[in-house]
Amino acid sequence: MDIVTKTIAWFGDPANWSGQSGIPARLAEHVGISAITLALAIAITLPIGLWIGHTGRGTRLAVGLANLGRAVPTLAVMGILVPFTAVIDPALGFTTYPTILAMLLLAAPSILVNAYAGIHEVDRDLVEAARGMGFREWQILGRVELPVALPVVLGGVRSAAVQVLATATLGAIFGFGGLGRFLVDGIAQRDTGQIWGGVVLVAALVLSSETGFALLGRRLTSRGLRAGAATAATSPAGA
Amino acid sequence: MEPDERALGNAAATVEFEHVTKRYDAGENGPGAVNDLSFVVPAGKICVLVGPSGCGKTTSLKMVNRLIEPTAGRILIDGRDISTEDPIGLRRRIGYVIQQTGLFPHQTIGENIAVVPRLLGWPASRQRERAEELLGIVGLDAARYRDRYPSQLSGGERQRVGVARALAADPPLMLMDEPFGAVDPIVREHLQNELLRVQADLAKTILFVTHDIDEAIKMGDLVAVMQNGGRLAQFAPPAELLARPASEFVARFVGADRGLKRMSLMRVRDLPLHAAVTARPGDDAADALRRITADPFPYLLLVDRSGAPIGWFDEAEIPATGTLSADAAVSMSPLFAPETTLKDALSMLLDNEVQAGIAVDRGGRVLGLVTDGDIAAAARPDGPAARPDAGA
Amino acid sequence: MLDWGWLADHLGAFADRTVQHLYLAAVGLVVGFAIAFALGLVAIRRRRSYPPIAGAAGILYTIPSLVLFAALVPITGLSLLTAEVPLVIYTQVIFIRNIVAGFDAVPADVLEAADGMGYARDQRLLRVELPLAVPLIVAGLRVASVSTIGLVTITGTLGDRFGGLGFFIFEGYSRGFATEIAAGAVGSMVLALVVDAVLVRVQRFLTPWTRPPALAAERLPADAATS
Numbered sequence: 049m050d051i052v053t054k055t056i057a058w059f060g061d062p063a064n065w066s067g068q069s070g071i072p073a074r075l076a077e078h079v080g081i082s083a084i085t086l087a088l089a090i091a092i093t094l095p096i097g098l099w100i101g102h103t104g105r106g107t108r109l110a111v112g113l114a115n116l117g118r119a120v121p122t123l124a125v126m127g128i129l130v131p132f133t134a135v136i137d138p139a140l141g142f143t144t145y146p147t148i149l150a151m152l153l154l155a156a157p158s159i160l161v162n163a164y165a166g167i168h169e170v171d172r173d174l175v176e177a178a179r180g181m182g183f184r185e186w187q188i189l190g191r192v193e194l195p196v197a198l199p200v201v202l203g204g205v206r207s208a209a210v211q212v213l214a215t216a217t218l219g220a221i222f223g224f225g226g227l228g229r230f231l232v233d234g235i236a237q238r239d240t241g242q243i244w245g246g247v248v249l250v251a252a253l254v255l256s257s258e259t260g261f262a263l264l265g266r267r268l269t270s271r272g273l274r275a276g277a278a279t280a281a282t283s284p285a286g287a
Numbered sequence: 288m289e290p291d292e293r294a295l296g297n298a299a300a301t302v303e304f305e306h307v308t309k310r311y312d313a314g315e316n317g318p319g320a321v322n323d324l325s326f327v328v329p330a331g332k333i334c335v336l337v338g339p340s341g342c343g344k345t346t347s348l349k350m351v352n353r354l355i356e357p358t359a360g361r362i363l364i365d366g367r368d369i370s371t372e373d374p375i376g377l378r379r380r381i382g383y384v385i386q387q388t389g390l391f392p393h394q395t396i397g398e399n400i401a402v403v404p405r406l407l408g409w410p411a412s413r414q415r416e417r418a419e420e421l422l423g424i425v426g427l428d429a430a431r432y433r434d435r436y437p438s439q440l441s442g443g444e445r446q447r448v449g450v451a452r453a454l455a456a457d458p459p460l461m462l463m464d465e466p467f468g469a470v471d472p473i474v475r476e477h478l479q480n481e482l483l484r485v486q487a488d489l490a491k492t493i494l495f496v497t498h499d500i501d502e503a504i505k506m507g508d509l510v511a512v513m514q515n516g517g518r519l520a521q522f523a524p525p526a527e528l529l530a531r532p533a534s535e536f537v538a539r540f541v542g543a544d545r546g547l548k549r550m551s552l553m554r555v556r557d558l559p560l561h562a563a564v565t566a567r568p569g570d571d572a573a574d575a576l577r578r579i580t581a582d583p584f585p586y587l588l589l590v591d592r593s594g595a596p597i598g599w600f601d602e603a604e605i606p607a608t609g610t611l612s613a614d615a616a617v618s619m620s621p622l623f624a625p626e627t628t629l630k631d632a633l634s635m636l637l638d639n640e641v642q643a644g645i646a647v648d649r650g651g652r653v654l655g656l657v658t659d660g661d662i663a664a665a666a667r668p669d670g671p672a673a674r675p676d677a678g679a
Numbered sequence: 680m681l682d683w684g685w686l687a688d689h690l691g692a693f694a695d696r697t698v699q700h701l702y703l704a705a706v707g708l709v710v711g712f713a714i715a716f717a718l719g720l721v722a723i724r725r726r727r728s729y730p731p732i733a734g735a736a737g738i739l740y741t742i743p744s745l746v747l748f749a750a751l752v753p754i755t756g757l758s759l760l761t762a763e764v765p766l767v768i769y770t771q772v773i774f775i776r777n778i779v780a781g782f783d784a785v786p787a788d789v790l791e792a793a794d795g796m797g798y799a800r801d802q803r804l805l806r807v808e809l810p811l812a813v814p815l816i817v818a819g820l821r822v823a824s825v826s827t828i829g830l831v832t833i834t835g836t837l838g839d840r841f842g843g844l845g846f847f848i849f850e851g852y853s854r855g856f857a858t859e860i861a862a863g864a865v866g867s868m869v870l871a872l873v874v875d876a877v878l879v880r881v882q883r884f885l886t887p888w889t890r891p892p893a894l895a896a897e898r899l900p901a902d903a904a905t906s
């Protein structure tokens with residue numbers, strides 16, 4: 049009960065809604081950086097994953113790298129990056145750079161693996177048929193493989209999004225802004241309202257991301273495929 | 288579970304099916320259903336259940352060790368209704384061999400064979416001895432195989448281990464569900480012969496499921512042909528099955544070549560042999576000529592001191608006077624052992640382009656002659672092959 | 680870039696924090712495995728309970744780790760319990776999936792043979808199914824160990840009494856000292872790799888039948904030759 053009243057009180061305090069460390073600013077920071085990073089990760093990784101899935105070349109390398117990426121602990125990745133980024137930029141090198149780089153590094157595996165696996169699992173007869181009808185390779189990929197594989201490919205992006213949001217939260221340990229600040233500062237100040245305010249905000253953000261991608265997946269998936277449209281990967285925690 | 292020693296010293300059991308029925312949701316003709324099945328397998332016999340897929344033969348087998356429970360009817364082992372027994376104890380007294388072997392991949396061959404003895408609480412030393420003994424029985428060198436894992440064996444070797452495991456607690460009854468269905472034909476033939484050899488010594492009661500009619504005829508003392516819906520189409524010794532199929536279904540299932548199949552069932556010892564006119568080198572030629580003209584088969588067989596054949600004399604080649612010489616005898620006919628099947632015998636005659644072969648005993652002594660006509664006559668439906676006691 | 684002298688001066692502290700790191704991870708893994716094994720058995724026995732169990736574990740897994748640690752602070756304080764509960768929760772989805780997959784991977788013919796030879800239900804589970812599930816269970820243990828060892832660093836957010844090697848990441852950040860941060864990070868990763876390598880050995884020891892068949896080469900080429 050104590051938690052509930054303190055959390056409500058925290059949300060009710062107008063001081064928490066204004067300024068650079070207010071809820072809107074932190075939320076904007078969190079969402080903004082996450083969106084940019086995710087977009088960047090998609091732009092870099094998705095084409096590689098699709099290409100590997102279509103050609104079957106570099107499969108082992110991709111799977112190996114992705115598994116490695118998944119096993120790597122987030123905080124340790126940030127920590128290892130610090131000495132390098134600190135040399136480049138003594139100020140932001142301790143905060144923003146390691147966080148964003150870690151977000152990129154940790155988002156990539158889910159996108160890559162699901163893109164590769166989704167395309168790879170498309171019935172080879174279908175591809176044969178398309179080739180037999182005179183599709184060009186890029187047409188096969190764009191018009192046959194990608195639409196069929198879309199639920200799986202999108203599932204990867206969805207996992208990556210949660211991973212990015214979680215990593216951004218963890219960035220607060222390194223003085224990065226965003227909603228994680230409420231958690232880290234709340235613990236430091238033993239401020240229950242602030243902690244749970246942060247918990248509610250991050251949870252809401254993760255939940256909206258999950259629902260958003262689920263809805264997007266539904267809209268983009270051909271109705272003929274919907275019965276089997278399940279996401280292949282679960283989202284990993286920000287570890 | 289106390290160790291059940293009743294199984295030991297109990298060489299073979301009688302198995303009776305009494306109006307056994309099994310229904311599944313698919314109805315009485317659905318796959319695996321069994322309908323009012325009744326038959327008796329006498330102790331020490333191999334009974335083969337054969338039929339097309341889905342005919343209920345495997346269902347019938349699995350009802351014996353209660354992996355499947357019948358909807359109606361009873362199964363008796365040595366007169367005892369198995370439904371009154373604890374299924375776990377029952378299964379430990381029945382050997383079970385399946386097509387995919389079901390060997391435990393995490394246990395060595397020795398441990399695999401000793402599975403049931405271990406369940407029965409035998410002392411470890413006895414388990415080990417038994418495993419080694421059984422490896423010998425199924426033709427595998429105990430020292431080489433005992434400590435290997437199943438993944439290190441070939442399919443045929445694994446199947447032998449499967450048979451050894453089923454024999455481990457010396458069960459009076461063995462159930463074999465397509466035991467040789469997953470190995471190649473050459474290995475299968477080999478394993479079949481091995482099992483018949485083992486069975487000649489152990490004389491277990493064996494229920495054997497197969498979809499291969501040739502295997503059924505070769506392995507079975509009795510064959511139960513089943514048709515869809517788990518109905519018994521015919522229950523008879525193989526020879527009778529071939530000679531007098533009870534229905535159109537059985538005739539078709541047995542195949543158009545059942546005359547040839549009968550020939551592989553019959554052996555030279557089952558035929559009435561012609562006495563051969565024999566003589567030894569140095570015998571009086573005139574006397575031999577006189578004897579041969581009195582015989583409908585105008586050939587003289589020259590044999591040595593021990594009675595083993597040397598070669599033929601055509602009537603025209605026997606000198607009118609003097610003695611017979613081994614050098615003058617012409618080429619030999621094929622020699623048949625009493626165990627040679629008529630199919631093999633006929634094949635040898637055809638290969639050698641002759642009409643008669645010589646049956647000899649283990650010591651190589653002449654027993655008599657077999658002609659292609661004799662073989663053809665024997666293979667006819669009303670021939671001696673049709674007699675129930677003629678087979679195997 | 681790095682201050683090697685500092686590292687040399689703090690080897691003792693590193694050893695202490697390594698031990699703490701292993702302790703925090705081990706408690707989470709042991710408790711997590713015990714819970715997951717019970718849930719896994721339930722899922723195997725009652726198949727319909729598997730989707731909800733796995734689904735719930737999967738949802739918990741998506742909670743960002745810092746959120747879970749932070750959320751517990753007002754409830755259980757800066758205590759060992761606050762450090763361990765999230766570690767246990769994050770192992771669940773990995774363990775449960777691998778335990779169920781491990782039991783599912785036992786070949787049907789092996790189960791049929793076991794039944795046919797008269798194994799009672801519990802005997803079959805313990806002596807046949809469990810040993811055969813070990814490879815996949817240990818595979819799950821490896822993933823869970825690597826993941827948990829990584830997560831232990833985040834317990835440093837609960838103060839100096841926790842964090843294992845992650846302590847150096849937190850302390851290094853507060854002092855603006857890159858060497859210390861990197862040392863804690865690299866140390867925790869090396870620890871994960873070492874534990875993983877140890878578990879590979881453990882699995883080989885536990886499941887000798889999965890070793891490459893060294894004897895196969897001397898096997899006689901044809902079946903006929905052995906009889």
